[in-house]
Amino acid sequence: MIERKQLKDRTQVTFVLPAxxxxxxxxxxxxxxxxxxxxxxxxxxxxxxRTAKVTLPAHSSHSFRYLAAGDYWFNDEHADHHDGTNSRIHT
Structure with a gap:
């Protein structure tokens, strides 16, 4: 899950996964x-x-993935969209 909180000219993005x-x-x-x-x-x-918070510029687009133990990479099914390999989020 991805949560967003609008700040003045930035967006606080919280990435959320089950524990x-x-x-x-x-x-x-x-x-x-x-x-x-x-x-x-x-x-x-x-x-x-479990969560991680990142503050990003408002009205921007970013690619990301999750990295777990054992070099296990995965995408977020709740991302705004996917560009093949990466999840994408818009702030």
């Missing part, structure tokens, strides 16, 4: 963090999810 699917650590990796898996790890929340 145990997939198991192990997961990061969101995209053009907004130079594809650095260490930049935005998803952190456990009290409601049984």
């Amino acid at each position: 145990d699917t997939p198991e192990g650590p997961v990061s969101v990796v995209g053009d907004f963090n130079h594809r650095n898996p260490a930049a935005h790890p998803l952190e456990p929340q009290g409601d049984g999810t």
Whole structure:
């Protein structure tokens, strides 16, 4: 799931996954963090999810994927669309 919160001239995007699917650590990796898996790890929340928040320019478009343990890459089914390999989000 992807949540958006509009700020003045930016959008706070929260990437949300279930706490145990997939198991192990997961990061969101995209053009907004130079594809650095260490930049935005998803952190456990009290409601049984794990999240990572990223603040992006308003009215912009970005590609991303998730990286889980064991070099398992996957897309977000709730993304705005997909461009083949990547999920895409619009702010």
